[in-house]
Amino acid sequence: MAKRIDVSGLSAYYGAHKAIDDISMTVEPRSVTAFIGPSGCGKSTFLRTLNRMHEVTPGGRVEGKVMLDDENLYGSHVDPVAVRRTVGMVFQRPNPFPTMSIFDNVAAGLRLNGKYKKSQLNEIVERSLKGANLWNEVKDRLNKPGSGLSGGQQQRLCIARAIAVEPDVLLMDEPCSALDPISTLAIEDLIGELKERFTIVIVTHNMQQAARVSDRTAFFNLAAVGQPGKLIELDDTERIFSNPSVQATEDYISGRFG
Amino acid sequence: MSHAIQDRPVQTAVRHDPLRHARLPRWSPLAIAAGSIAAGVGLGLAAGWHSRIQWGLLAALFFVLGTYAVTAKVEGSRQAKDRVATSLVWVCFILAVIPLLSLAWVTISKGLETLDPYFLSHSMNGVLDAEVGGGIYHALLGTIEQVLLATLIAAPIGLLTAVYLVEYGRGKLAQAVTFFVDVMTGVPSIVAGLFILATWNLMLGFGPSGFAGAMALAILMMPVVVRSTEEMLKLVPNELREASLALGVPKWRTILKVVLPTAIGGITTGVMLAVARITGETAPVLLLVFGTKLINENPFEGAQASLPLYVYEQYAVGTDAAISRAWAAALVLIAFVMILNLVARGIARWKAPKTGR
Ligand SMILES: Nc1ncnc2c1ncn2[C@@H]1O[C@H](COP(=O)(O)OP(=O)(O)OP(=O)(O)O)[C@@H](O)[C@H]1O
Ligand SMILES: [Mg+2]
Numbered sequence: 001m002a003k004r005i006d007v008s009g010l011s012a013y014y015g016a017h018k019a020i021d022d023i024s025m026t027v028e029p030r031s032v033t034a035f036i037g038p039s040g041c042g043k044s045t046f047l048r049t050l051n052r053m054h055e056v057t058p059g060g061r062v063e064g065k066v067m068l069d070d071e072n073l074y075g076s077h078v079d080p081v082a083v084r085r086t087v088g089m090v091f092q093r094p095n096p097f098p099t100m101s102i103f104d105n106v107a108a109g110l111r112l113n114g115k116y117k118k119s120q121l122n123e124i125v126e127r128s129l130k131g132a133n134l135w136n137e138v139k140d141r142l143n144k145p146g147s148g149l150s151g152g153q154q155q156r157l158c159i160a161r162a163i164a165v166e167p168d169v170l171l172m173d174e175p176c177s178a179l180d181p182i183s184t185l186a187i188e189d190l191i192g193e194l195k196e197r198f199t200i201v202i203v204t205h206n207m208q209q210a211a212r213v214s215d216r217t218a219f220f221n222l223a224a225v226g227q228p229g230k231l232i233e234l235d236d237t238e239r240i241f242s243n244p245s246v247q248a249t250e251d252y253i254s255g256r257f258g
Numbered sequence: 259m260s261h262a263i264q265d266r267p268v269q270t271a272v273r274h275d276p277l278r279h280a281r282l283p284r285w286s287p288l289a290i291a292a293g294s295i296a297a298g299v300g301l302g303l304a305a306g307w308h309s310r311i312q313w314g315l316l317a318a319l320f321f322v323l324g325t326y327a328v329t330a331k332v333e334g335s336r337q338a339k340d341r342v343a344t345s346l347v348w349v350c351f352i353l354a355v356i357p358l359l360s361l362a363w364v365t366i367s368k369g370l371e372t373l374d375p376y377f378l379s380h381s382m383n384g385v386l387d388a389e390v391g392g393g394i395y396h397a398l399l400g401t402i403e404q405v406l407l408a409t410l411i412a413a414p415i416g417l418l419t420a421v422y423l424v425e426y427g428r429g430k431l432a433q434a435v436t437f438f439v440d441v442m443t444g445v446p447s448i449v450a451g452l453f454i455l456a457t458w459n460l461m462l463g464f465g466p467s468g469f470a471g472a473m474a475l476a477i478l479m480m481p482v483v484v485r486s487t488e489e490m491l492k493l494v495p496n497e498l499r500e501a502s503l504a505l506g507v508p509k510w511r512t513i514l515k516v517v518l519p520t521a522i523g524g525i526t527t528g529v530m531l532a533v534a535r536i537t538g539e540t541a542p543v544l545l546l547v548f549g550t551k552l553i554n555e556n557p558f559e560g561a562q563a564s565l566p567l568y569v570y571e572q573y574a575v576g577t578d579a580a581i582s583r584a585w586a587a588a589l590v591l592i593a594f595v596m597i598l599n600l601v602a603r604g605i606a607r608w609k610a611p612k613t614g615r
Contacts, residue, residue, distance in 0.1 A: 053500065053503065056499075058428070081508050082506065084504055084506040085506030088504065088505070091504075093497060095498060095501045097498060097516055097520070098498075098520060108505060112502065112511050112512070112515050113505075113506060161501075161505065165505055
């Protein structure tokens with residue numbers, strides 16, 4: 001059940017430091033939206049405000065609204081834990097749980113939440129691993145530790161872990177930055193398949209990747225070091241890469257930046 | 259930018275050491291060691307020193323100096339410094355190991371004279387000081403019960419305190435807790451004993467018991483558990499916490515199911531080391547548990563014995579039979595602590611995050 005995200009007037013702080021300023025945008029369901037922009041412009045910060053992970057950081061604070069269909073994630077009665085079950089996340093560095101087997105890693109979200117039927121677990125794990133294109137590589141060693149996989153396999157394991165809890169939205173923060181071209185391609189294909197079911201937001205530094213996988217692209221920038229990052233423009237990926245409406249976007253994409 | 263690079267003076271006058279140079283043969287450190295031991299013993303004999311320690315220190319000095327001289331002559335001064343550092347490490351290692359080995363050797367050789375199944379399974383009930391016979395059953399039982407009780411009190415409190423400090427603690431309260439843990443680390447064991455004596459025994463009017471001793475031991479154990487657990491929890495990468503939180507797992511379950519299992523090996527080792535530390539405590543036991551010759555299985559009522567206290571008492575008696583009982587009890591105490599350590603290592607290895615296919 002993919003959902004639409006509607007952000008309005010969102011600012012995020014680390015203590016007194018304002019990291020992103022007044023961002024408004026809409027992310028369409030069943031689409032891939034890519035975030036691009038120079039380092040430090042607040043892409044990760046913004047991504048983490050979308051599943052209330054930002055406030056996990058000491059001093060982290062958010063102002064503004066994030067509507068998921070018609071529910072404000074920052075409304076007063078909203079439970080951040082419930083939000084994170086609905087909006088899943090894959091991190092830049094693969095981080096499987098070292099104490100758990102491959103099977104347990106994928107089952108972790110369900111087991112740790114205590115909401116599953118034993119009989120369904122096998123099926124869900126198999127479905128998630130197949131969904132993450134990892135099943136064939138690991139089906140004979142499901143009870144071996146997850147940290148024994150290669151980096152690319154570990155990242156796909158983390159994707160399997162994230163989709164096993166059936167979120168509505170999947171956030172990915174530079175999921176391929178630690179991977180080789182072949183694993184990257186595998187994950188990009190996977191993103192193409194996953195967008196049939198999920199709303200996907202992906203942060204990337206790789207322009208070609210943004211152009212390949214995303215339907216829409218958002219460009220973030222910051223005026224100067226120490227200034228908060230801002231959304232410069234959000235448009236169809238084709239337009240952003242062929243004919244952006246803001247000069248800064250064109251400069252950034254063509255490498256004529258700064 | 260490119261301009262600046264060109265302006266930098268080009269260094270052409272750097273002389274490189276030749277890549278190959280003379281090397282001492284591999285057996286040379288051994289030869290130097292043998293030579294300096296011979297020299298140390300010879301000089302010691304010649305000077306008429308009686309103390310073997312003086313001979314040894316002299317040999318160690320010769321070893322370091324000899325290494326430097328020989329290497330500097332053959333290999334050059336940088337290699338000489340390197341080898342001197344290595345030789346110093348060896349000397350320090352040997353200086354540290356000698357007391358340990360001699361302690362183990364003396365305890366084992368003297369302790370084995372008396373140690374037998376009878377000794378382990380009987381108390382001192384009705385055994386006169388000068389008589390041979392008797393045993394440590396009552397003391398071993400007391401030690402096990404007191405240490406177990408102390409661990410049952412201190413480990414959960416210490417663990418929860420560490421979890422609070424690492425996972426939740428911010429601001430004044432956490433600082434205060436850290437400060438008091440530091441202060442507690444420095445509390446001498448006799449003071450912990452006196453504290454329990456003043457509150458539990460004198461104010462509340464309870465008599466001596468294993469439990470009273472266990473409370474004092476728990477005071478000594480708690481800061482050690484907090485400190486080691488804290489360090490272990492800090493080693494758990496934040497990414498794992500975030501991964502779990504991002505799956506929609508509540509924080510307390512994240513701590514319970516992800517953070518603690520990842521750190522459990524180190525935490526167990528820390529707890530076991532703390533246990534080992536309190537097992538040998540005598541002072542609070544003397545004050546609070548009092549000691550007895552009889553078997554008292556109930557740690558909550560009446561005086562009990564304990565191994566360190568038994569050693570102390572038997573030594574104070576001073577008869578031959580008593581002193582050899584003291585050695586045997588000391589051996590059992592050392593073995594007990596060592597077994598605990600081995601168990602801790604076993605658990606740590608068994609529970610450590612697994613890698614490999
Ligand atoms: N934990 C933190 N505490 C304080 N400031 C932070 C923290 N994390 C990020 N920041 C600051 O917030 C700003 C945005 O950082 P963010 O990580 O969102 O950038 P980014 O766009 O993801 O960069 P990159 O492309 O390098 O990952 C930066 O100025 C950074 O210094
Ligand atoms: Mg980032």
